Amino acid sequence: MSAGALFAQSREEIRMTLEQGERLLLTFIIPILGLILFSQTSIVSTGTSSRVEFFAPSALALAVMSTAMVNLAVATGFERSWGVLKRLGTTPLSPVALLAAKAVAVIVVEVVQTVVLLGIAFGLGWRPHAGAGAAVAAALLATMAFAGLGFLMAGTLRAEATLAVANGLYVVFLGISGIMFPLSRLGGFADLARLLPPTALADALHPALGTGQGVPAEAWIVLAAWAVVAPALAAWRFRFATE
Amino acid sequence: MESIAVSQLSVRRRDVLAVDSVSFVARAGEVTVLLGPNGAGKTTTVETLEGYLRPEQGSVRVLGLDPLHQRSELTPMLGVMLQEGGIYPPMAPARAISLFASYYADPLSVDELLGIVGLNEVAGVPAKRLSGGQRRRLALALALVGRPRVVFLDEPTAGVDPEGRLAIRAVIERLRDQGVCILLTTHELEEAERLADHLVLLRAGAVVADGTPAELLAGADEIRFVAAVGLPTEELAARLSAVVREERPGEYRVARKPDPAALAGVTGWLAERGVALDELRGGRRRLEEVFLELLVDEAQPRAEVPGRRERRRR
Numbered sequence: 001m002s003a004g005a006l007f008a009q010s011r012e013e014i015r016m017t018l019e020q021g022e023r024l025l026l027t028f029i030i031p032i033l034g035l036i037l038f039s040q041t042s043i044v045s046t047g048t049s050s051r052v053e054f055f056a057p058s059a060l061a062l063a064v065m066s067t068a069m070v071n072l073a074v075a076t077g078f079e080r081s082w083g084v085l086k087r088l089g090t091t092p093l094s095p096v097a098l099l100a101a102k103a104v105a106v107i108v109v110e111v112v113q114t115v116v117l118l119g120i121a122f123g124l125g126w127r128p129h130a131g132a133g134a135a136v137a138a139a140l141l142a143t144m145a146f147a148g149l150g151f152l153m154a155g156t157l158r159a160e161a162t163l164a165v166a167n168g169l170y171v172v173f174l175g176i177s178g179i180m181f182p183l184s185r186l187g188g189f190a191d192l193a194r195l196l197p198p199t200a201l202a203d204a205l206h207p208a209l210g211t212g213q214g215v216p217a218e219a220w221i222v223l224a225a226w227a228v229v230a231p232a233l234a235a236w237r238f239r240f241a242t243e
Numbered sequence: 244m245e246s247i248a249v250s251q252l253s254v255r256r257r258d259v260l261a262v263d264s265v266s267f268v269a270r271a272g273e274v275t276v277l278l279g280p281n282g283a284g285k286t287t288t289v290e291t292l293e294g295y296l297r298p299e300q301g302s303v304r305v306l307g308l309d310p311l312h313q314r315s316e317l318t319p320m321l322g323v324m325l326q327e328g329g330i331y332p333p334m335a336p337a338r339a340i341s342l343f344a345s346y347y348a349d350p351l352s353v354d355e356l357l358g359i360v361g362l363n364e365v366a367g368v369p370a371k372r373l374s375g376g377q378r379r380r381l382a383l384a385l386a387l388v389g390r391p392r393v394v395f396l397d398e399p400t401a402g403v404d405p406e407g408r409l410a411i412r413a414v415i416e417r418l419r420d421q422g423v424c425i426l427l428t429t430h431e432l433e434e435a436e437r438l439a440d441h442l443v444l445l446r447a448g449a450v451v452a453d454g455t456p457a458e459l460l461a462g463a464d465e466i467r468f469v470a471a472v473g474l475p476t477e478e479l480a481a482r483l484s485a486v487v488r489e490e491r492p493g494e495y496r497v498a499r500k501p502d503p504a505a506l507a508g509v510t511g512w513l514a515e516r517g518v519a520l521d522e523l524r525g526g527r528r529r530l531e532e533v534f535l536e537l538l539v540d541e542a543q544p545r546a547e548v549p550g551r552r553e554r555r556r557r
Contacts, residue, residue: 008345016333083328087385090293090323091346094315241295 013105035059056121057205063113068143073150077162086241131208138204141223145197148230155238173198197226246424251301261287263448279445285428322391332371347389376407396427466497469522501525
C-alpha cells in the first residue's frame, strides 16, 4: 500500500461528504444556521454576556459531533451494506489504511467546518479567548470518542438502523449536552449528562474559547475515557461484511 | 502450474457444512467454472479462496499462498468480483476505477479499462444511475484494474442483459488468453458451456464431476434422435441389436455406440418408413443432460469422471 492509495482514498472520502446534499446539511448547514439563528435571536437565553459567546463554541462542538459521529457512522454503515468494505478486503488497501483515510477525511472536514464557523462567528462580533490549544485537544479527544461510537454502530447494525440510531443519538446529545442551552437548565440531570462525550466537549469548549476560564478536570477525564473505550469497543465488535 | 489448489476443503457457514471435502485445482490461462444449483457451495468455496471465510478442514492455496494469513502478499495479484455489490453507488465509473487503481503498483489506465468493459459513455454517471448490467461491468473493471494473475468472478453475468453478457464473456476470454487464471461460478449451463476450459460440478457442497467439457460431454454410448411420436421401437431395436426407448414423446434413445453403421441404420430405418428426422445426435451429449444426470439423480450420488489429462484450447 502506497502513500498514493492513502491520498486517493482520503480524497474520495472527503468528496463523498462534501458532494452529497444530505451530508452537507448535517455537517455544515445545521451548525451554520444554528449559530446564526440562536446568536441573533433570544429564543434561548444563555446567561453569558453575549449570545454569540455561548453559541460559537456550541456550533464547533456540533460540527465535531456531526462529522465524527453521524456522518462517519452513516457513510461507513452504507459502505458496509453495499459490500464496499468487503470488497476492499481483497484489495491491497489494508484495513489500517482505510481507517487512516477515514481519519484524515474527518479531520479535514472538521478543519473546513471550523474555518467556516469561525469566520461567521467573527462576522457576528465574536472574539474568542486564547484557549485554542485546549479547544483543539478537546476536539481531538471528542473526535476519537464520537468516531468510536460511529464505527460501533456502523460495524454492528444494518445501514438503515445505523442511520436511525446515529441521527437519534445526535438529537438526544443536542438536547442534553449543554450545546443548545446551558447545562444548568437540566437540574439534577446535569451530573449524569456530564458523563457523555458531547457534554464534556461543550464543557471544554465553552470555557476554553468563550469565558477564558480553565477547562474542568472532569471534562478531560470523561473525554479521555470515551476516546479510549469507544474505539476499543468498535474494534472489538466491528464486522466488515453483513451476513 | 496450478494457480489455485483446493484440497479436502470443508467450510461451515451458520452451523451448516456448506462445503464438504471439496478438492480441485485451477490453472493459469484457463477458465475454471464452478457449476451447480443455488446452495451447492460455490460462493462459499470462492469466498474461502478470497480469504473471507475460514476452512474448517482442508486447505486452500492461491498462487501458493494462504489467503487467510498471507493477505498482504496475495491481494496485489487478485481480482475479485463479488456476487453482488462492492461498488460505491455515488461514485461514477471513472472515479471508482481511478480510486481502485491507486491501490496497485502497476494498474491499467482508466480509459483503457473503461473501453475494455464498454463503459466509456457512462464514465461520469454515478453508479447508482447505471443499469444492473453496467454495474456488473464496473465491478468487473474494478477486479481487473490491478493486472491480477488470479480472478474470481462470482456469477458475473447473473441478471445482465444479453449485450452485457457478450461484453463480459469477451473480457473473460481475453483474460484467459493473457494467461490469467479465472475461477467463475454460475448456475447457468449455457454460461458454463460457452466459457469453461475446465468444469467442476458441485452439488450440496460436494464435487460430483471434474473435467474438461470434452471429457464430461463425451463418452456416452448412445444415439439420440427426435422424430414422430410412437414409432415401433422394438423393430429398430431388433435391426440394431440395441435397446431403443422413447424417453419422451418423439424423443428416442438408442443404447449403442454412435458409429457410422449404427447412424446409417437409424436414418435408413426412418427413410424406409418415410418419417422426418428432426434431430440426430451421437456421442456428444448436451451439458444439460450431464448436469441433470449428475445433479438431479439422487440414486447416483457421485459420477466419477477421470481427472483431466489434456488441455482443451479454443
